[in-house]
Amino acid sequence: MLKQKVKTVRALERGLDVLMEVQSSSGTSLNELHQKLGLPKPTLLRMLVTLSKSGLVWQRIADGTYHASAVSLARPKADLTSEIAEIASPFMEELGHQVHLPSAIAVPRFDHMTIVETNSPLVQLQAAMLGPVGTKLSYIHTATGRAYLAHCDGDERDTLIERLRPANAGGEEEQALRHILDEVSSRGYSLRDPAHSWFDRNKQTVLRDGRRSMAVAVRLHGKPVASLNITCPTRDGEGDEAVLCHLDLLRRTAAGIGRALERLHA
Structure with a gap:
């Protein structure tokens, strides 16, 4: 049986791209995400705020960089x-x-x-x-x-x-x-x-x-x-x-x- 063609949710794809980029780094800035992913900074900021409210990302005060959560249940055990x-x-x-x-x-x-x-x-x-x-x-x-x-x-x-x-x-x-x-x-x-x-x-x-x-x-x-x-x-x-x-x-x-x-x- 042929698989039914279903459109992907573009906004979700972009959000996952942001999350994976943050998770793969040891800390990344808004500008670095903009350079790597090519997304507008206002869009990236909205995504980061959403991910933060979901407990998947947090922003360090010291330098403003974004980090994958070390305490979220969605992540493996962190140091x-x-x-x-x-x-x-x-x-x-x-x-x-x-x-x-x-x-x-x-x-x-x-x-x-x-x-x-x-x-x-x-x-x-x-x-x-x-x-x-x-x-x-x-x-x-x-x-x-x-x-x-x-x-x-x-x-x-x-x-x-x-x-x-x-x-x-x-x-x-x-x-x-x-x-x-x-x-x-x-x-x-x-x-x-x-x-x-x-x-x-x-x-x-x-x-x-x-x-x-x-x-x-x-x-x-x-x-x-x-x-x-x-x-x-x-x-x-x-x-x-x-x-x-x-x-x-x-x-x-x-x-x-x-x-x-x-x-x-x-």
């Missing part, structure tokens, strides 16, 4: 980093609207933390711009790194400290670092101060950039998987009060991200 970035994004958008200061969320790597999302483009505070995505942050000298290092379990902390230890480091320097981390763990949030003597990729920047930062851990089933920060520019002599006044909101935001991750991993 935790992609899930954290996607889930954190709307929480960070709301946080930026409330405190009018930039925030970033970072995940642990071998010897550093890596930023996976930031709301800096929404806040547009030039003196405290964070990111871009992929920026490496020190475990020792940034509030973001300290928040994770202080709350990971003892074995992981020992392993990371061993990786970070300079060749000529003394025992007193390590004890000073552990004391800092114990204080962070006790109070539940981290700051850049006090400074520590070990040198790494971020130490000089942290000492010179005139900023204050505060960070808390983001937990999944009780285990830290990321750190969320708030950063602001400060005048000479100004203390950490500029960020500490937002501590409760930062904690609530991190807890909300953690609960959303737990629902995904229930």
Whole structure:
């Protein structure tokens, strides 16, 4: 029997082309989709908004790129980093609207933390711009790194400290670092101060950039998987009060991200 000839739905075909292009990339912009698919930008934008409302696509705040959903039921299991970035994004958008200061969320790597999302483009505070995505942050000298290092379990902390230890480091320097981390763990949030003597990729920047930062851990089933920060520019002599006044909101935001991750991993 001959197959009945049925016309295809052109709009659906184009929408699927957009979805497949987004899924095949590690992040793509509206202009890149326009160049690859030849569709008008207003048409592409309507399709992307529709796909976003359907939970198939999300837009990263940090650079405006579009990504296939890492948490949609329509997708195979994604890596935790992609899930954290996607889930954190709307929480960070709301946080930026409330405190009018930039925030970033970072995940642990071998010897550093890596930023996976930031709301800096929404806040547009030039003196405290964070990111871009992929920026490496020190475990020792940034509030973001300290928040994770202080709350990971003892074995992981020992392993990371061993990786970070300079060749000529003394025992007193390590004890000073552990004391800092114990204080962070006790109070539940981290700051850049006090400074520590070990040198790494971020130490000089942290000492010179005139900023204050505060960070808390983001937990999944009780285990830290990321750190969320708030950063602001400060005048000479100004203390950490500029960020500490937002501590409760930062904690609530991190807890909300953690609960959303737990629902995904229930």
